[in-house]
Amino acid sequence: MFSGYIISVAIFVGIWVALALSLNILTGYAGQVSLGHAAFFGIGAYTSAILSLKYGFSFWVGLLGAIVITGLIGIVLGLPSLRVHHDFLVLATMGVNFVVVAVFKYVDFFGGAMGIIDLPAPSIFGYSFRGGLPYLLLVWAFVAFTWLVSWYVSKTWVGLAFHTVRIDEDAAAAVGVSVPRFKIYAFAISSALAGGAGCLYGHFIGSVFPDTFVFAESIVILSMVIFGGVGTLRGPILGAIILKAAPELLRFVQDYRFTIYGALLVLMMIFQPMGIIGDDSFLWRLLTRQRRNKEVKA
Amino acid sequence: MPFMQNLSNAVVLAGTYILMATGLTMVYGVLKVLHIAHAAVYTIGAFIGLLVFTWIGNFWLALAVAMLVSGIVGVLIYRSTYHYILDAPRTVPLIASIGMFVMLTDLLQKKFLMGPYPKSLPVGGAGLPRIETPWFSLTPKQLLILIVTTVLLSIVYLILTRTRIGLGWQAAAMDQDMAAAVGVNLNRVIALNFFLGSALAGAAGVLVGVYNNNVFAAMGDLPSYKAFIIIVLGGMGSLPGTIIASLLLALVENFLVAAVGYVLPRDAIAFSVLILMLMFRPHGLLGQE
Numbered sequence: 001m002f003s004g005y006i007i008s009v010a011i012f013v014g015i016w017v018a019l020a021l022s023l024n025i026l027t028g029y030a031g032q033v034s035l036g037h038a039a040f041f042g043i044g045a046y047t048s049a050i051l052s053l054k055y056g057f058s059f060w061v062g063l064l065g066a067i068v069i070t071g072l073i074g075i076v077l078g079l080p081s082l083r084v085h086h087d088f089l090v091l092a093t094m095g096v097n098f099v100v101v102a103v104f105k106y107v108d109f110f111g112g113a114m115g116i117i118d119l120p121a122p123s124i125f126g127y128s129f130r131g132g133l134p135y136l137l138l139v140w141a142f143v144a145f146t147w148l149v150s151w152y153v154s155k156t157w158v159g160l161a162f163h164t165v166r167i168d169e170d171a172a173a174a175v176g177v178s179v180p181r182f183k184i185y186a187f188a189i190s191s192a193l194a195g196g197a198g199c200l201y202g203h204f205i206g207s208v209f210p211d212t213f214v215f216a217e218s219i220v221i222l223s224m225v226i227f228g229g230v231g232t233l234r235g236p237i238l239g240a241i242i243l244k245a246a247p248e249l250l251r252f253v254q255d256y257r258f259t260i261y262g263a264l265l266v267l268m269m270i271f272q273p274m275g276i277i278g279d280d281s282f283l284w285r286l287l288t289r290q291r292r293n294k295e296v297k298a
Numbered sequence: 299m300p301f302m303q304n305l306s307n308a309v310v311l312a313g314t315y316i317l318m319a320t321g322l323t324m325v326y327g328v329l330k331v332l333h334i335a336h337a338a339v340y341t342i343g344a345f346i347g348l349l350v351f352t353w354i355g356n357f358w359l360a361l362a363v364a365m366l367v368s369g370i371v372g373v374l375i376y377r378s379t380y381h382y383i384l385d386a387p388r389t390v391p392l393i394a395s396i397g398m399f400v401m402l403t404d405l406l407q408k409k410f411l412m413g414p415y416p417k418s419l420p421v422g423g424a425g426l427p428r429i430e431t432p433w434f435s436l437t438p439k440q441l442l443i444l445i446v447t448t449v450l451l452s453i454v455y456l457i458l459t460r461t462r463i464g465l466g467w468q469a470a471a472m473d474q475d476m477a478a479a480v481g482v483n484l485n486r487v488i489a490l491n492f493f494l495g496s497a498l499a500g501a502a503g504v505l506v507g508v509y510n511n512n513v514f515a516a517m518g519d520l521p522s523y524k525a526f527i528i529i530v531l532g533g534m535g536s537l538p539g540t541i542i543a544s545l546l547l548a549l550v551e552n553f554l555v556a557a558v559g560y561v562l563p564r565d566a567i568a569f570s571v572l573i574l575m576l577m578f579r580p581h582g583l584l585g586q587e
Contacts, residue, residue, distance in 0.1 A: 083577045083578075091572065095573045099566050
């Protein structure tokens with residue numbers, strides 16, 4: 001019914017939707033702009049690769065391990081955010097990305113520049129699946145999980161606390177919100193989810209290489225969040241779908257991928273800093289106008 | 299390697315860092331924007347230098363044209379992007395700057411511009427002699443970097459301290475609104491700021507291209523990250539701090555890395571230093587609160 005190619009594209013899109021949603025928790029909700037998200041993506045992929053190949057655990061343990069361990073590392077690497085603010089935090093996260101990739105590349109335990117290959121495919125009751133519809137369902141189940149976490153966070157007091165930290169840290173502290181605690185929460189949740197996405201990526205490709213998780217990939221993930229609409233539940237999904245599917249399906253876009261990502265970031269910042277369907281964006285106002293008009297009449 | 303030779307090598311290396319970081323410091327000093335696209339300007343400078351040199355064959359002309367074009371590119375980047383978003387939260391111009399950097403670097407890699415492969419820039423020493431002293435020796439290329447750096451920095455220093463518009467720049471760096479209130483033409487000052495800073499970055503690009511006899515599209519990446527380390531070390535927006543921090547980084551690279559060997563590559567160490575610096579001395583070695 002579906003060709004293998006379309007399924008592969010849909011799997012990739014799913015993994016990047018999960019990445020964009022997870023970065024959105026950190027950047028959109030808690031206001032901590034990070035250019036190091038690919039590092040956590042990579043840590044997840046490497047964790048599960050090492051758990052399954054060196055220690056012989058199953059894929060499912062690997063997935064759980066990737067989520068937990070990446071979350072814990074996220075707490076440690078999030079520590080600079082307690083001292084460093086705004087644009088300098090961006091520099092620090094950029095540095096984190098470089099250091100993590102260098103560790104993958106130059107420490108033998110992580111396989112060096114050749115990476116780790118022959119990752120096993122997940123299996124349930126002896127039925128193994130690599131690629132294909134079952135894996136697609138698994139990936140999108142994880143996307144749904146990520147979305148649910150984002151939704152839950154945005155609807156509870158944690159979301160409110162993130163909101164106050166984003167708007168004004170001093171005011172947040174003044175009304176009793178522990179700013180350091182919630183920044184670390186945001187780093188932990190965000191990186192744990194990125195770790196899960198990394199595990200799904202590694203086991204789909206069947207190998208992990210340090211060069212997949214470089215700074216440029218962090219820019220791509222941030223572009224998706226910002227292009228779609230930072231701080232919303234819908235924006236990062238649309239951003240990731242468009243920016244991931246377009247290069248796969250259109251030849252021209254593939255050749256000029258980074259030119260287009262870069263130009264989009266510049267144009268969005270000048271004209272629509274809230275993203276194409278973010279709150280208060282032109283398109284979103286247009287789309288919701290009818291509904292709002294109805295509400296007014298009723 | 300003897301101590302004095304290491305020292306003179308470090309000073310030469312610092313020269314290119316200073317040229318690169320001065321522009322960033324000037325932009326940060328006046329606009330409070332971390333100008334990541336500066337790296338693309340550096341690469342454009344090297345590229346223009348290469349074009350003019352292969353076309354005409356005169357190094358000094360190539361350097362001058364490269365600086366002029368880089369300066370204009372810098373002003374264009376400001377007028378097309380930052381100009382509109384200066385009042386937005388500080389991450390907005392930063393993200394725009396990253397976008398600009400990614401876009402320009404990717405475009406430069408295309409076949410109709412620099413192409414994906416490195417190209418050589420065989421200037422040699424531009425006719426300069428080799429300096430031999432009992433303690434250290436300077437190759438013609440090193441001498442070239444020292445002379446160009448010293449001359450350009452002196453010119454920028456004179457412009458910033460002895461001319462009307464330079465005084466305007468100093469005023470704007472202290473307090474933009476106040477400067478505007480006493481009649482400083484902010485648009486002109488900021489344009490000058492970008493022009494001078496970008497011209498210096500272009501010169502740095504040409505010099506490094508000549509020094510390594512190598513010009514390629516991604517050559518700006520590493521120097522620009524190092525330049526950020528330098529402006530953090532130097533205390534954000536302080537020109538003397540930038541010069542001292544450049545020397546310090548070059549010295550550390552030349553002495554420490556050679557002495558210790560490495561577990562991690564140099565750049566990972568440099569970034570670890572940056573992160574620690576941001577955490578424990580966020581205002582730089584010399585900067586004040």
